[in-house]
Amino acid sequence: MDKAILVGLDLNQYNMTTSIKELIGLAKALNIEVLLTMTQKASRPDGATYVGSGKVLEIKQAVDALNADMVIFDDELSPAQIRNLEEILDTQIIDRSFLILSIFSKRAKTKGAVLEVSLAQQKYLLPRLIGMGKILSRQGGGSYNAKGPGETKLELDRRTIENNITKLERQIKVLETQRDTSRKTRSSSNIPLVSLVGYTNAGKSATLNQILKLFEIDNKNVFEKDMLFATLDTTARRITKKGYPTFIITDTIGFLTRLPHEFIKSFKSTLSEVSNSNLILHIVNGIDPEKALHIQTTLDVLKELNADAINQITVYTHADLLDERAPDYEFWISNKTGYHIQGLVESIYEVLFGSMISTKLEIPYDEQHLIHTLNEQTKVLNTEYLNEHILVSTLMYQKQLEPYKPYIVKTGYSNNL
Numbered sequence: 001m002d003k004a005i006l007v008g009l010d011l012n013q014y015n016m017t018t019s020i021k022e023l024i025g026l027a028k029a030l031n032i033e034v035l036l037t038m039t040q041k042a043s044r045p046d047g048a049t050y051v052g053s054g055k056v057l058e059i060k061q062a063v064d065a066l067n068a069d070m071v072i073f074d075d076e077l078s079p080a081q082i083r084n085l086e087e088i089l090d091t092q093i094i095d096r097s098f099l100i101l102s103i104f105s106k107r108a109k110t111k112g113a114v115l116e117v118s119l120a121q122q123k124y125l126l127p128r129l130i131g132m133g134k135i136l137s138r139q140g141g142g143s144y145n146a147k148g149p150g151e152t153k154l155e156l157d158r159r160t161i162e163n164n165i166t167k168l169e170r171q172i173k174v175l176e177t178q179r180d181t182s183r184k185t186r187s188s189s190n191i192p193l194v195s196l197v198g199y200t201n202a203g204k205s206a207t208l209n210q211i212l213k214l215f216e217i218d219n220k221n222v223f224e225k226d227m228l229f230a231t232l233d234t235t236a237r238r239i240t241k242k243g244y245p246t247f248i249i250t251d252t253i254g255f256l257t258r259l260p261h262e263f264i265k266s267f268k269s270t271l272s273e274v275s276n277s278n279l280i281l282h283i284v285n286g287i288d289p290e291k292a293l294h295i296q297t298t299l300d301v302l303k304e305l306n307a308d309a310i311n312q313i314t315v316y317t318h319a320d321l322l323d324e325r326a327p328d329y330e331f332w333i334s335n336k337t338g339y340h341i342q343g344l345v346e347s348i349y350e351v352l353f354g355s356m357i358s359t360k361l362e363i364p365y366d367e368q369h370l371i372h373t374l375n376e377q378t379k380v381l382n383t384e385y386l387n388e389h390i391l392v393s394t395l396m397y398q399k400q401l402e403p404y405k406p407y408i409v410k411t412g413y414s415n416n417l
């Protein structure tokens with residue numbers, strides 16, 4: 001296990017304590033043991049060494065005394081800063097961006113995620129070749145550091161990196177075209193799409209699993225775990241239940257404050273599902289003291305993805321851990337007890353399909369196939385096979401009514417869910 005010292009520079013721009021806590025979480029996600037955290041207050045970073053020269057010496061003493069394998073900085077460092085720090089401290093220097101990219105690189109599994117993280121890594125490396133050269137070519141300790149996805153060694157040559165970027169962009173484009181095709185098939189079938197988005201570790205995957213449980217959809221659970229970036233790809237699940245219209249729900253990677261710039265750009269393809277959805281469930285860990293920051297971060301990323309105009313429901317998780325009753329004006333659920341999951345699903349139906357109405361239809365015998373769809377996707381109360389037509393009384397959501405418009409005898413609102 002690699003051992004690290006974490007360093008933060010408090011520029012009075014964000015809460016240092018929570019930022020360092022998050023950095024510890026990121027280090028943990030890479031199996032790095034944190035020996036010590038050190039912070040310094042300053043009005044701006046030092047151009048050459050990020051922290052002041054006195055602090056650099058302090059860090060050096062700590063590195064030597066504790067035998068640290070690396071120093072991790074809670075910010076993105078410039079190539080020169082990396083080079084200088086490495087020379088003085090004589091150990092691996094890792095910045096926040098590289099740490100995040102390394103987590104993704106180590107854990108990416110699906111083809112899309114592997115390509116996207118490789119691209120982000122190569123783009124991050126390109127301007128830093130001089131600074132990172134020594135680190136990446138270092139033998140032994142922290143060897144994950146010199147690895148790309150799939151444990152291939154990262155190349156350090158500028159030309160190779162430029163070629164890689166072109167190649168990766170091409171491969172991602174091919175995947176994008178495939179995604180587009182499946183999206184077109186889906187949108188032509190008119191099945192609406194719901195996306196779970198939010199800060200990492202907020203409970204997105206857990207919410208999806210609770211919804212699957214409610215619908216008794218077995219063996220389709222997604223990975224959920226108390227760790228940063230547990231989910232690294234987009235997973236779609238089709239939600240069907242007799243008597244209800246179908247929708248698709250997708251779980252995707254979580255967001256984090258100050259994500260590396262290369263990251264969002266590279267993951268645009270994975271995240272493109274979000275901008276194509278009909279409803280966004282913005283999942284927030286309701287008991288996290290930093291939830292306001294988490295909400296803002298998510299809103300910022302949604303804007304960057306051009307998804308900020310899409311219908312949104314903000315859903316607070318961890319209601320089971322609330323000391324008092326959940327406030328009525330917010331939407332709270334518990335993925336532990338299942339509290340309010342039913343209510344969440346009802347809200348999803350309502351946003352996607354409108355309110356529930358009761359309707360009487362006269363379906364002609366030559367349109368008999370509609371009876372099957374009605375039975376599958378609406379709550380049929382009564383079916384009578386009369387001489388001229390089939391008379392059906394049913395409950396359905398407003399937007400489901402479209403194909404049956406010519407056959408309506410009567411409609412009315414219904415609270416009878």
Ligand SMILES: Nc1nc2c(ncn2[C@@H]2O[C@H](COP(=O)(O)OP(=O)(O)OP(=O)(O)O)[C@@H](O)[C@H]2O)c(=O)[nH]1
Nearest residue numbers: 201202203204205206225226229230231254318335
């Ligand atoms: N007690 C409690 N635990 C929850 C609740 N929702 C999620 N969790 C737990 O919180 C942890 C994180 O949940 P995930 O669903 O993996 O979080 P995520 O948003 O998918 O996170 P990433 O995939 O890392 O972005 C898991 O251990 C969940 O079991 C909840 O309502 N109550």
Ligand SMILES: [Mg+2]
Nearest residue numbers: 204205230231
């Ligand atoms: Mg997840």
